[in-house]
Amino acid sequence: MADTTPLTVIGGGLAGLVTAITSAESGAPVTLHESHRDPGGRARTATGDSPYKTNEGPHALYSRGPLWTWLQQRDLVGPASAVPLSAAARTRFHRDGSLHRMPPLPVMRLGRRDPQQAPVEEDFFSWAAALVGERHARFAANAAGVALFHHDPGILSARFVQERLHRVLAMPPEAKYPVGGWSSVVDGLVGRARSLGVRIETSSRVTPSGLAEAAGRGPVVVATSLAAARTLLGDDSLTWESGRTALLDLGLRARRGDAFIVSDLDAPGWVERFTAQDRTLAPAGEHLVQAQFPIGEGESKAVGIARGERLLDLGMPGWRDRVTYRSEALAAGRTGALDLPGTTWRDRPAIDRGNGIYLAGDQVAAPGLLAEVSFNSALEAASLAMRAPRIRTARPLDLNRA
Template sequence: MTNSITIVGGGVAGLTAAIACAERGLAVTLHEAHRTLGGRARSTPGPYVANDGTHVLYSDGEPFRWLAERGLVQPFARPSAGELAKFRFRRDGRVRVAPPLALLRAVAHRRLSAPVDEPFGDWATRRFGPAATRAAAGLVGVITYTADPGRLSAAFVWERLLRATAPGWPAVRYVRGGWSAMVDRMAAHARSLGARIATGERVDALPDGPVIVATGLDAARALLGDASLRWPSGRAALLDLGLRADRRDPFVVSDLDEGGFVERYSRPDPSLAPAGHTLVQAELPAAADEPVPAVTARLEALVDVALPGWRERVTWRRDAFANGRTGAVDLPGFSWRDRPAIDRGEGVWLVGDSVAAPGMLAEVAINSALLAAVKLSPSTAAKASTARD
């Protein structure tokens, strides 16, 4: 019998699980295969500090509140009135100040529920018309990493659309210093609670005793020997740019034409770029089987429209392609409850951004880890260890 728990994976899900389990009185050991913690929450070391993707947190979600209660996201920045005044939209190939009126009318129906079993494109076109549906799909492209959100479950897309367009002061929050700063605080907090965190330790066989697997589904399939651990995800081109600053640049350009996004992350957090420079992170979902060079060229064309003259101002650049590592997307007929279960039985739990937990993107990883931890205590861990022996 034991009151210990082993965690495999040191990303946001694994670190959340480590903290939550340690708070419940468990002896925690976390193994991370890489030399650095964070998984997809890592940031570049500088002088341009770029997250691995266009990361933000939403303060209206329980994961943000859980992190904030422990001082793990502080200090953070929120969009100022001046930054919001520089929010732009690409529509019909041009950068505009406002989204189409049809989209504003659609998202005003905030009490409306969307069906799980119907594609968003069909449902939204019937309810709001084609113009609003196209704009809505473009707006959530960056959230879903999907070139055609219209094919996804209407309930899935509608929930994300309402979160992104919530009235009042925006809920978006930026962790100052990049997400690696948050990861460092999470690791330090877990260690202060007694957790042992080891990096550079790859786990190739499922450990004895109760274990939380906090990896992507590809690694989890191999570790658990379960070929059913699959779920659709997105694919997108990512482009990070260090530029000489130009005060005429917009803060954000949301691409309603193709679902892309261009954002000056150093505007709310100047520490992300050297003085006189700016950090831009851009994303564009790739169509099914679209070659990487083709979607990268489309993304560069979006940046051409958003930031004219950017090519002459580049001092640093990083290209990446996210394929199947962007969190779960739900097709018609499926919801988050249908994704791979967290409790795998016999003292094994699976957490991450593609499992059966609610929320958007990283929120799924945090929520799944908290759901796993709430099932654990010294007594339940001991029973799980007995079941595995």
């Protein structure tokens, strides 16, 4: 550990924690600054005085992705549940104004297509319509909405949407749910970081002058939202397409027959009863429902919530009389990168910003589904920082472990 250069990580969400852990595993001294009282970022599970454990919108880990493997290798997943068969049987798809047990067969066939067959330059709707017709192309675009948080997924790059549709409709389902919410994963990451000697400073907001001071000592990884990084670095080029989504959390008195999932195919939207796979998220005898409904630039949160309530009327009859808890929010520019036709993840803001400063997060130049973008960018940022000329580590960074 002698003659090493310190690494500073700004942001204690998933990207920041993975960056810190990966760098510390290579012997680098790491200090992580988190502006909030607790690490976790959008992976935190909110509780406070409430008996309900809610994530910031519907959350799941995808078991065929690199993040799941990395967590497993470090024994950081903890107990996690798959979708139980009894719950899967209660999945419903909303189309043409009513609920159905299965998505249309052309949508399922489209979802099985290799994403490499989809063109980058063409929008998804045009490409899919040529294969399955306009009606089913619209259903397919909206089915992918659970991983896009965008009000009109059909206008996005065909390759980008197909990559997500392919995984969303995969059988058996990839989704895995950490018992107790994502806070269990965050707690494991924080514990791992501290055991490696990472210094975690909470309620620590770094200013542009503080960033410059840290960069004078060694490499800095900015693992914040792209908007926060833009302000911190004073770099107006740090922008990328993202979505706007109305979020609705509900505690409901339990009722037999409630749907597990309602996927809206008439418009992008998703309702999920999370207590179907983890009863610890709500008091006994209650359901915890989390839902998201993307809205356009000129639309209010109320528009999305109203559409969600109509979906709930179909999937969970009588829900209005059973509400024990309710919370609404708007996620704007906080739902990950979206690639328009002609662009891929490689066109997003570069991880290496020069002068020993690197970016990590879910809107930068890294591949993956949802949180996997943060994870992959964190690995790349850590690797670049470790190779910076001024830093010598006790042992080389081993990315093969990921």
